[in-house]
Amino acid sequence: MNLYIRYFDDEVVVTSVEAAFDFIRSIEGFNVTPQFEAEFREYVESSIPFPKRYKVRPRVYFIVIKTTAETLAEFKANGKGNNGTVADGDGEQEAYVRPKDLIRQRLTDECPGWYEGMVKFKRVIAIPETGKHDYQDTTFSALVKAYSAQDCYNRIIDYLQSREDIDPRSQFPSVKGKNFQYSYIGLKPLSELDV
Numbered sequence: 001m002n003l004y005i006r007y008f009d010d011e012v013v014v015t016s017v018e019a020a021f022d023f024i025r026s027i028e029g030f031n032v033t034p035q036f037e038a039e040f041r042e043y044v045e046s047s048i049p050f051p052k053r054y055k056v057r058p059r060v061y062f063i064v065i066k067t068t069a070e071t072l073a074e075f076k077a078n079g080k081g082n083n084g085t086v087a088d089g090d091g092e093q094e095a096y097v098r099p100k101d102l103i104r105q106r107l108t109d110e111c112p113g114w115y116e117g118m119v120k121f122k123r124v125i126a127i128p129e130t131g132k133h134d135y136q137d138t139t140f141s142a143l144v145k146a147y148s149a150q151d152c153y154n155r156i157i158d159y160l161q162s163r164e165d166i167d168p169r170s171q172f173p174s175v176k177g178k179n180f181q182y183s184y185i186g187l188k189p190l191s192e193l194d195v
Contacts, residue, residue: 051183
């Protein structure tokens with residue numbers, strides 16, 4: 001398994017953890033500690049398929065995605081991620097999996113912990129002057145403790161639908177659409193999360 005790492009416009013695909021650390025050490029303001037190295041190795045060696053992000057400073061992160069792509073060009077050409085292939089126990093690539101099936105599988109893969117979820121939905125807003133209503137694009141993000149990305153999405157939507165200040169006619173995106181995004185943060189207690 002290779003790793004795609006991006007920090008603003010700097011991006012790379014690396015084939016080893018050591019090469020990943022070389023790239024990460026080049027990020028100004030980020031300190032590669034022994035604790036970070038251990039946590040990073042644990043993430044790389046785990047079966048967790050989700051992207052992971054690491055905080056450099058407030059509101060500034062770099063992202064890590066597991067991939068089978070060998071080069072940055074291959075990663076970009078094949079739509080990111082593991083490019084629709086699945087590895088068997090010997091590391092050999094098996095049958096082709098359609099990207100939509102892969103997305104659906106990743107959404108439902110059970111991986112308990114904290115997720116940062118974001119939905120962009122059409123919120124119904126009343127216009128007092130005319131007495132009419134308008135749909136307004138609204139972005140909502142939350143830190144959610146969930147069992148999977150699908151569970152994260154469900155909890156966010158349930159919360160929004162239960163709020164009295166959100167009109168029930170508001171339209172929410174599909175869990176598989178581009179208007180729902182998430183990143184897996186980990187199993188740390190809330191007090192230890194660096195968000």
